[in-house]
Amino acid sequence: MNTNPSNIMALTSNTSNKKETVCIFGTGDFGRALGYRMIQSGYSVVFGSRQAQTSSLIPKDAEVLSHAEAAQKAAIIIIAIPRQHYNFLTPLAEILHGKVLVDVSNNLKLNQYSQSNAEYLAQLIPGAKVVKAFNTVSAWALQSGPLDASRQVFVCGDDKKAKQIVMDIVRALGLTPLDQGSLLAAQEIENYPLQLFPMWKFPIFLSLGLTAFFFFYSLTRDVIYPYVYENKDFSFFIAISIPNRICPIVALILLALVYLPGVLAAIIQLYRGTKYSRFPDGLDKWMLCRKQLGLVALAFAFLHVLYTLIIPIRYYVRWRMNSGVLSQALNNRTDPFINTYGWLNDSYLALGILGFFLFVLLGITSLPSVSNSVNWREFRFVQSKLGYLTLILCTAHTLVYGGKQFLNVSSYRCLSVILLLMARER
Amino acid sequence: MNTNPSNIMALTSNTSNKKETVCIFGTGDFGRALGYRMIQSGYSVVFGSRQAQTSSLIPKDAEVLSHAEAAQKAAIIIIAIPRQHYNFLTPLAEILHGKVLVDVSNNLKLNQYSQSNAEYLAQLIPGAKVVKAFNTVSAWALQSGPLDASRQVFVCGDDKKAKQIVMDIVRALGLTPLDQGSLLAAQEIENYPLQLFPMWKFPIFLSLGLTAFFFFYSLTRDVIYPYVYENKDFSFFIAISIPNRICPIVALILLALVYLPGVLAAIIQLYRGTKYSRFPDGLDKWMLCRKQLGLVALAFAFLHVLYTLIIPIRYYVRWRMNSGVLSQALNNRTDPFINTYGWLNDSYLALGILGFFLFVLLGITSLPSVSNSVNWREFRFVQSKLGYLTLILCTAHTLVYGGKQFLNVSSYRCLSVILLLMARER
Amino acid sequence: MNTNPSNIMALTSNTSNKKETVCIFGTGDFGRALGYRMIQSGYSVVFGSRQAQTSSLIPKDAEVLSHAEAAQKAAIIIIAIPRQHYNFLTPLAEILHGKVLVDVSNNLKLNQYSQSNAEYLAQLIPGAKVVKAFNTVSAWALQSGPLDASRQVFVCGDDKKAKQIVMDIVRALGLTPLDQGSLLAAQEIENYPLQLFPMWKFPIFLSLGLTAFFFFYSLTRDVIYPYVYENKDFSFFIAISIPNRICPIVALILLALVYLPGVLAAIIQLYRGTKYSRFPDGLDKWMLCRKQLGLVALAFAFLHVLYTLIIPIRYYVRWRMNSGVLSQALNNRTDPFINTYGWLNDSYLALGILGFFLFVLLGITSLPSVSNSVNWREFRFVQSKLGYLTLILCTAHTLVYGGKQFLNVSSYRCLSVILLLMARER
Incomplete structure (x- = not known):
């Protein structure tokens, strides 16, 4: 001893x-x-x-x-x-x-x-x-x-x-x-x-697919179109501008998909008049990986926040701001402050911040140790009430930001590029 | 089989x-x-x-x-x-x-x-x-x-x-x-x-109460006063400027409340000369929800960080900066760099960053799985030593930032608005 | 009853x-x-x-x-x-x-x-x-x-x-x-x-040592040298500029140290031809505290992100930008946009964001409750595959950012200061 x-x-x-x-x-x-x-x-x-x-x-x-x-x-x-x-x-x-x-x-x-x-x-x-x-x-x-x-x-x-x-x-x-x-x-x-993350496969492949789709869409619209038609080289948009356009879209789609199956299931239950028959197989699997869908959405939202926060450090953004000021200075002109812009700008930022904050909160409560220490009623409260609020805030954030652009015709120039490329291939 | x-x-x-x-x-x-x-x-x-x-x-x-x-x-x-x-x-x-x-x-x-x-x-x-x-x-x-x-x-x-x-x-x-x-x-x-978050009720209601109070204070001071006296419309301050003033104050008050009951309890114990009689009932409950108070404070601090980081993206801020530069350019003048401002500005930012960093660390250690894997001595070390350090850093951050404003008479114009409103009501 | x-x-x-x-x-x-x-x-x-x-x-x-x-x-x-x-x-x-x-x-x-x-x-x-x-x-x-x-x-x-x-x-x-x-x-x-964090001692002391070393190096180079030779007071760099130079370096060194022992161990095993003899004692201890090393690295990376994100709020940075614009305005000159700069700048920012994102992911999976809920194969996948990817992204981020400066002779002026100080002491 x-x-x-x-x-x-x-x-x-x-x-x-x-x-x-x-x-x-x-x-x-x-x-x-x-x-x-x-x-x-x-x-x-x-x-x-x-x-x-x-x-x-x-x-x-x-x-x-x-x-x-x-x-x-x-x-x-x-x-x-x-x-x-x-x-x-x-x-x-x-x-x-x-x-x-x-x-x-x-x-x-x-x-x-x-x-x-x-x-x-x-x-x-x-x-x-x-x-x-x-x-x-x-x-x-x-x-x-x-x-x-x-x-x-x-x-x-x-x-x-x-x-x-x-x-x-x-x-x-x-x-x-x-x-x-x-x-x-x-x-x-x-x-x-x-097993290698069995429940994560669908959310990850889905998000990769969406990312690829929106990447090529944005690439055509923001890099190839200006290059072909205006001979401008915006290829560096690939690094930040385009990802920062993809991330919020994918995040919002995934977040909506988290809450959609619950709504569908409720509709099916109402239609069938019973809670006790099995859901269609796809819906069943979809409901089981909602947590993973939500966490992948959070990851994209997190990337969107980071991409957004470094905007003012970007050389391109600084250069553009400076040339805006210089052109005013050289023309002896001072742009007036437009109150509506102030409102719009501040409110989509505020909506985004609050949405992201609630999203992070949801993410924290889905950590195993946290979700194990709350009871069913508390979990329900956080995941459904706060979840829907997050979805609403994030949707409002997008709408206030993108509201005007949806109506803007030039946004659809992508279509003309695709038509052009198809025409050339013949 | x-x-x-x-x-x-x-x-x-x-x-x-x-x-x-x-x-x-x-x-x-x-x-x-x-x-x-x-x-x-x-x-x-x-x-x-x-x-x-x-x-x-x-x-x-x-x-x-x-x-x-x-x-x-x-x-x-x-x-x-x-x-x-x-x-x-x-x-x-x-x-x-x-x-x-x-x-x-x-x-x-x-x-x-x-x-x-x-x-x-x-x-x-x-x-x-x-x-x-x-x-x-x-x-x-x-x-x-x-x-x-x-x-x-x-x-x-x-x-x-x-x-x-x-x-x-x-x-x-x-x-x-x-x-x-x-x-x-x-x-x-x-x-x-x-149960629906029984320990969270007091911290959340308290923080909502504080938020409401400071919101109306700031609204009066920053929106109503300029509108009434100077006919300026700063209503868009409601979205970001005012929340970003409320969040740090509420966060700091709540963080201080986390450490206050420990001090009070020690005083009571010293006064009574024994550790083994029960604390007054309020103090007891207060001590039990300190963790929740701290986490709500962290949430407000997190919002404050987000609100602060998007400052340079705001249209209003950009416009104000640009018009500052333009007025210098038009007057053929270049403001000199003031070293003291550089020091003050950088040090309150640095204090805030370090304070927030420690605050996040405290938050992570209060996750059930993390706090279960440390022993009592380690938990004590993190929650009290690091906790007090966080409180000190955050207080210093506020003092360096707000130091000058406390002495500034115009900061108290809110009082005059209130007096005015009271006078009108009669 | x-x-x-x-x-x-x-x-x-x-x-x-x-x-x-x-x-x-x-x-x-x-x-x-x-x-x-x-x-x-x-x-x-x-x-x-x-x-x-x-x-x-x-x-x-x-x-x-x-x-x-x-x-x-x-x-x-x-x-x-x-x-x-x-x-x-x-x-x-x-x-x-x-x-x-x-x-x-x-x-x-x-x-x-x-x-x-x-x-x-x-x-x-x-x-x-x-x-x-x-x-x-x-x-x-x-x-x-x-x-x-x-x-x-x-x-x-x-x-x-x-x-x-x-x-x-x-x-x-x-x-x-x-x-x-x-x-x-x-x-x-x-x-x-x-026990008081036995596994954390080595990582924390190592990071403090590295911090101290790089602090004095940067202090000499960025504050003392300009003061002595050019009589310029950059002492306020101590608050943010210098920490933001130290943090990424220390984070990267620590992250590399997380993956180095695995490589060394593999080399030793190959050399000895067996997996079943004990590793040298130091290597053994080093391998056991890799998780802690990684988390300390993440803490430094987090600080680096915060220090970087507040850059555009700093008075010094704003003043420098404004004086840049003003000098252009006064000289009736507009600097052209340089596409290479746009690329370099955006790509190191994007690499940094992706690296930090994966780093945070690694940090989350090392939470006890998360790592307990994944199996060995999944843990291995995250910690080694994603870990190496993080290391590669962060290294690329540093290389793209610092690439030019390594070749810059003036970067080594620190050496001359040290030589000067040594010469004076005699």
Whole structure:
């Protein structure tokens, strides 16, 4: 009892009393990393392998035995072997009887098999207590210390005691076990690490599509048209002026799409006279990714704010302002202050600020920790009442700003460019 | 075992093995929604109803029986009936003996009854194991899939096993059970969904009151006075100039109020010579909503920053700057650079930036997930040391900015307007 | 059953049924505060003290007895006594046999003793069931109601039932118990409240060092040099111009340092041919504080953005712009628009905006609640792919901005000042 731990992170490594023995089947990357970490945490580790000999890669404090010998040494056996090789376990069924088998496997694709790996294992060795765990942790994370995202270990299993034992091991390794119930949850747990932002795909692709469309529209209108017809080079508009035109449009469309499905759903419910039949499939998916749609909209709104705020720093803007002043000075003229302009200008700015402020507020309340700490009524209040107010403010901001331009004929010169280009191609 | 789930969200619906039978008393909105969801998750559902006949609203896979018949079919009975009708259960006491009764009820007001609904139920049917659950979930959320804020299900009950069974059902429905201990917690759990930001009320009303006061003050001073005396129309100041004067004042007052009660409490403790007597009631409540006060102050500071940053984009500001330059140009004059102005201007901007930066930092550390991951000493350090520094920086920012104006007599012309208006009213 | 709770916060105080009796050894600050809170929550509290007499400081509903008498009255005994006095418990071993002893102690330094206080207590009284708890809560927090940061109570112990009992008490006091496993975790739990941002120290000191270095460099170059050689007073540059030069440099250096260790580690692994030997110690620590490095970098980037956005409001900048316009007006000259400048200026602004946007995104995903809700693959994607993209954008922003200045000879005049100062000192 004279350990003097130098590193706070080393959690339980500073414990002199030996813990139980754990057996690991498989000496691949993950098996070795897990074994290494377990030895650090005070466990005795026995590897079960086809070649019962220590390789230089295996942690030096671990024993390597044949599968049968290794299994006999421990009550907990971690199966760090791909699912395809599980059938080699059937001859060992007798030795594995009553033991805790920990399935750590992952698949390569979502729902690769109709039955989860852990359930398949439980079916192969009916006498064993199968627990699913550790599949959400990477060999790398085990090796190099806890990363935030990989501290959570989902655990499920039908045998409560076996699950408890595995959760204690998880905790001893400095990770956070999360009980997910019975082995039925295994499929879900195995799918989990394969997902790459499933709910974000639609919002992101939609916003990219909208961005591309409005980019080419603006490019034609503001760069190509003046170049072709007036021989003016406004190509530098690509950097800021055009993005700052795209961002607010995309943000507003996405924000409107957040609230549209709720309205559609209400209409469908009214029409059908019942709340209890399923919505059409598209609408269902749309409603599920509304939060993501809203956050992508917020991202575009944030970019719009940044692009707008740096306007007065731009060389182009400064030059244009200065030449405006100079032309007045040279002509001995002073433009009068027009009160209506003052009103219009200040009110669309104010509407934009208030809209963005509420939008940020919505974004903050959709952070998991914040939305978990409010109740359903509060969440509803923020997300619907404040949400609609945000939409109204942002729409008003756009209308006051763009009101005049909609009626302006020259705004539609883009059309003539497209017609021109089509004519030339023939 | 040949299910091929197409939807990742459908958690446990892709399980071919039937789960136990659950009985639901009551075929109202919530009972039906819960039954619908349970059937989706693989449970057999039996409804107990006065009219033992299937209506079109009831999920078609569910049976509808009389209360007594339905109760006999299941070990778990969900009581989806208002508290007023609980007494109809007393004749069924014998059938309900030993069963798990799940109280899902909510009240209409905070602390509507002296005894929680769940405790009342337990008293009515002493032989049953009452568990409180599901009251924080809405029928709508059960129907339309998990919303962030409604995934959490608070569960409490005196019988550990019964509670465990209910928590497993909660988990099977794709929700997150949170064990809240014994049935004593039921009152709290029943009050929970009725709250609408209870701690936010005082800070928000206070800030609205301050905003209204300073708005009318500024309106009189900057719009009405010039209009009356100088016949100048500055009404567009309402959009940005006046809000940008109100926001920093309210933010600073609220921020000061965050730190004032701590000082007062310390004075009271010193005066009383003990830490262990209760504070006066007002002070107590004030101290409890300091976090909310601080966050509302941050919101006002954020608005102030936005209003300030768009200053150079404003038409009015540009026009005024241009006419300043023009008058110099026309008079063949160039104003010299005054070093003191450079210093004053840059230092109040720098103080404001640093103050706002620390303020944002304080805001981030008050996010639940961040404040949960720091220990008490760290939280203290951030919230008190950094908090006081923020207050000092923001106060200095205001003093440097407004320093001269306090001494300026014309700033008090508001008073004369008020006096004038009062005089006219007579 | 006629309680009418006026305060929602008072959780469980409104329960008329008496809970079990708890004994507290020690009548110090913490013991009294805990007793006070327990009485509020419905427990009977007996203090064990050397002077078996009630003092005015002790909550008036509590009994005060000798240690032996008090211990006999309860099954749970809270040891609110410093570790140095634990040995007085040995004579009481017989009375304490089978009881739940709750160790609430803290140390003054990290790893003060080789054995944790709780393990030491368990060794002294082998017949008792020792549970570690409450050490992360302060007397002040117990007294004045729940603070966010102090709601979490880490609980560990070898006896599951004893642990469960203590966790129920924790919950009854309105705090959140967190099961940390066996008594082996006690050392970690005792170290926890002593930490003051251990992982933040290196990043913060490094950034302060870099700030100081670049501050003196810029001071010499932009303030002292012009003062000495050209007798111009630019001292007001200290407020904004110089900080806005330091912030982006420090932010970029820190951001690069976030991604450098990963590259170094990969090189070392390739060189050694194995992933399983430990990294050099410095590299290890560096890799562990990458998140903190990145967040400090984000803070500097945020300040840089604020300093940049207020540029057009600055008196100095306005004066310089105006005098530029005036000199053109007086000379009857209009500077032409240079397209290359437009491109350069707009593109470094756009690169900066996009870089900052991604940087903020990285910052948001590193919030605990967000990073916990993504899986390992998603976290990897955001932190490495988006991270590198951020680094590339920010570097490009700097290069486009500073490109010309690197080649500018006058930029190196700082060197001549330093040489001059050194020459004078001789």
